[in-house]
Amino acid sequence: MRLSLLPxxxxxxxxxxxxxxxxxxxxxxSEDALVSFQxxxxxxxxxxxxxxxxxVTASRSRLVVxxxxxxxxxxxxxxxxxxxxxxxxxxxxxxDLPAEAGPQGCTGGTVTSLTVLxxxxxxxxxxxxxxxxxxxxxxxxxxxxxxxxxxxxxSIDQLAPEGP
Numbered sequence: 001m002r003l004s005l006l007p008x009x010x011x012x013x014x015x016x017x018x019x020x021x022x023x024x025x026x027x028x029x030s031e032d033a034l035v036s037f038q039x040x041x042x043x044x045x046x047x048x049x050x051x052x053x054x055x056v057t058a059s060r061s062r063l064v065v066x067x068x069x070x071x072x073x074x075x076x077x078x079x080x081x082x083x084x085x086x087x088x089x090x091x092x093x094x095x096d097l098p099a100e101a102g103p104q105g106c107t108g109g110t111v112t113s114l115t116v117l118x119x120x121x122x123x124x125x126x127x128x129x130x131x132x133x134x135x136x137x138x139x140x141x142x143x144x145x146x147x148x149x150x151x152x153x154x155s156i157d158q159l160a161p162e163g164p
Contacts, residue, residue: 061149
């Protein structure tokens, strides 16, 4: 009688996917982590140009909005524990994002970047040049992931309204 171990191996290999909720270190943020999100707007007239940088730690969040280097708003708030937890438990959504090189000579795009430092290690470090549709999906994932932290502040339109 010959026994096959293949069904047993397959069943054991599938166990972690069946309801196990233990988080790996890639799916959490350490208390000393620093999240840095940056959006660089397209090249448009200054009254419409809004770039911003959001820095988040377990204790503080800071949002700086600028137009070609002129700071239009600089706000800080205590980081909500719920926001910190949400970023940590969903970190896996933004690790290993593909970043494609944009078409050569493409102008007028935007740039989205995200860096997550945990101690001296970067668990996420991605720059997404969005020109001619390149990197749109990855940039959308980053923007969706950082949304709870950004929601701690008034909207960009409120903080830095477009000029005349």
